[in-house]
Amino acid sequence: MKQIWSIAATTLGEAIRRRVLLVILLVGVVFIAIAPGLGVLSARSETTVLRSMLLGIIQMTSAVIAVVLTVYMIPNEIERRTIYTILSKPVQRWQFLLGKYFGAVLSLAVMMALMTGVLCIAYWIQQGYNAQGLQDLLKAPVMFFVQMCLLAAIGLFFSTFVSPLVNFFLSGGLYLLGSTFSLLFQDMLANPNAPGVAKMIATVVNVIVPNFAYYNIQNPIINPQVVIQDEFQNYVKIMAYGVAYIGALLVAGILIFDRREV
Amino acid sequence: MAAAIETKSLTKTYKLRNGKVNVVDKLDLYVEEGEIFGFLGPNGAGKTTTIKMLLGIIYPTSGEAKVLGKEAGDINTHRIISYLPEKPYYYEYMTGMEILKFYGSLFGINDPAKFQSLLERVNLAGDAGKPISAYSKGMQQRIGLAQSLLNDPRLLFLDEPTGGLDPIAHIEIRDLILQFREEGKTVFISSHALSDVERICDRVAIINKGVIARQGKLDELLRGGRIEVIADQVPADFPAKLKDLKVTSSYNNARLILDIDEEEDVNGVLDSLRSAKAHIVSVIPRRKKLEDLFLETVKNVSEKRTTTMSGAAQ
Known part of the structure; x- marks a missing residue:
């Protein structure tokens, strides 16, 4: 456990000093900060536009950070030979991989917390103090965090055996697929008139590609007239789904990394 | 004396596109x-690959490797060994401490006291x-x-520890x-610095290809280099008596200096x-230089391989 924590802490230390991540974070923070001023450009209600923009910026910035952070994780350690000094110590490969993953999760937590902090300030300045409104708004970053942990697990899984560039497209592609097309595939499965082949493809995609769309809970937050039934239960369910997927990805990553020549 | 490292028929094979x-x-x-x-060995001889197998970082294709009596890669052995890779990189944002x-x-x-004493030991306090x-x-x-x-x-693996240093x-x-x-x-050094190896090592292995x-x-x-013999008051006709031997001689003012091959x-x-x-x-055995032994060995292996390959091709 000590080893996992040490590696995680070192990964966090490195991540918060990586220029590329800091630039992405800075862009996200700047956009969140200026978002209240951009609401006037839209014909829709200012509150709706502001909430939509703020949450959209956090989600997109976090996704880019999660992918950039994890695609280089293992290849960089091998290229710089840091992995050799670590694995020659009493550190098992699974401990190394878990340490890297938890380091990525910690880094995401720190960076997303910063963006969320700026979001709260921007929202407060624009809307005035509204505890209930803020509380509702903050549900989304929490779910986005689970979503990003899942995305980080995908990035780390692929980084155990593919190059960073390929990983970037694979992880990014799966994120887009899981965010935008999962509902389509689920509709296809539910449709009794859908052809058998289409249902089969939909089943395979549903199992392999994690459904990132579950965590896109911004719709009821942006549009308060939309209500989620059994909201708390639903959140617990999708969190459990995320944790199960993350667990499966980490186990698969460990199995591959355990036999990998480094 | 117990074995710190023992390998038997240790082999690492990589698949390439053409075989x-x-x-x-x-x-x-x-x-x-x-x-x-x-x-010792030239670049690409298999030194680092061997060290990585001994550390369990990569896996052998066949053969056995034991480090301090346990299978290579055993996690408990890692508590009593250490490794300094060639051109090591550390997390640059960190300080030495x-x-x-x-x-x-x-x-x-x-x-902290141990960290401080180690820093002092390597002159980085x-x-x-x-x-x-x-x-x-x-x-x-x-x-x-x-x-x-x-x-x-108990055992240190040092890969090119003096490479590129002033x-x-x-x-x-x-x-x-x-x-x-x-x-x-026990120190296992992979190095190109032959003068260092000659000065500090007890035993060596030369690996090539x-x-x-x-x-x-x-x-x-x-051992087996020339033997130098110096003698004084040597009669002038003495050098001529040595013409049947593998000897290089110089004679001056009744002093004879001989380099005897056998x-x-x-x-x-x-x-x-x-x-x-x-x-x-004086009678002084002149040792071969490690550099000469190294070059001779590497050349021999290369020639043997070339001969074997051309034989196989025919």
Whole structure:
């Protein structure tokens, strides 16, 4: 456990000093900060536009950070030979991989917390103090965090055996697929008139590609007239789904990394 | 003496597009505890691959490797060994002290006094607070050695420990390695610095194209060089009597200096000198240089391979 924590802490230390991540974070923070001023450009209600923009910026910035952070994780350690000094110590490969993953999760937590902090300030300045409104708004970053942990697990899984560039497209592609097309595939499965082949493809995609769309809970937050039934239960369910997927990805990553020549 | 490292037919094969290549081929190594063992070979000979297999970082295709009596890669063995890779890189944002804290934590060591004493030992106490990015190459190598001593290892793997260092840093690292032997540690050094190896190693193995070409005690491997005999009051006609022997001689003012190629000729020459009432000043066996042995070995292996390959082609 000590080893996992040490590696995680070192990964966090490195991540918060990586220029590329800091630039992405800075862009996200700047956009969140200026978002209240951009609401006037839209014909829709200012509150709706502001909430939509703020949450959209956090989600997109976090996704880019999660992918950039994890695609280089293992290849960089091998290229710089840091992995050799670590694995020659009493550190098992699974401990190394878990340490890297938890380091990525910690880094995401720190960076997303910063963006969320700026979001709260921007929202407060624009809307005035509204505890209930803020509380509702903050549900989304929490779910986005689970979503990003899942995305980080995908990035780390692929980084155990593919190059960073390929990983970037694979992880990014799966994120887009899981965010935008999962509902389509689920509709296809539910449709009794859908052809058998289409249902089969939909089943395979549903199992392999994690459904990132579950965590896109911004719709009821942006549009308060939309209500989620059994909201708390639903959140617990999708969190459990995320944790199960993350667990499966980490186990698969460990199995591959355990036999990998480094 | 117990074996610190023992390999039997250790082989590592990589698949290439046009076939397979044995990067390490049926390697039989034996390193005794407490000795400094030099592992020599040209670039691409299979040195680093062998070390990685011994550390369990990569897996052998076939054969056996034992380190301190356990299978290579055994996690408990990792508590009593250490490794300094060639051109090590550390997390650059960390300071020297933080590097030791990080690697120490992997052993469960959190002892600031120990970290401080290690920094002092490698002459980095004054630079402990500087980030690694501000360290020179020699300083990075020294912090690497400090991290490799955190667990007070019984066996150290040092891959090119003096590579690219300036002469002062070079001597400092060499002296540290000599101290390890005094402390009873086993040191396995892969190096191109033949003069260092000749000076500090007890035994060496020369590997070329994945095959061990020579292995043994340095003294024995370097034996068999010329023997120099110097004698005074030698009669002027004496050199002519040596024309049937493999001897190089120079005669001046009754002083004769002989370089004798064959060891078995020495006694005969000495007897003849005594019979001629000459005064024998010195008999000095001149050792081969490791550089000569290395070049000769590498050349022989390359020639053998070329011959075998052309034979196979025919």
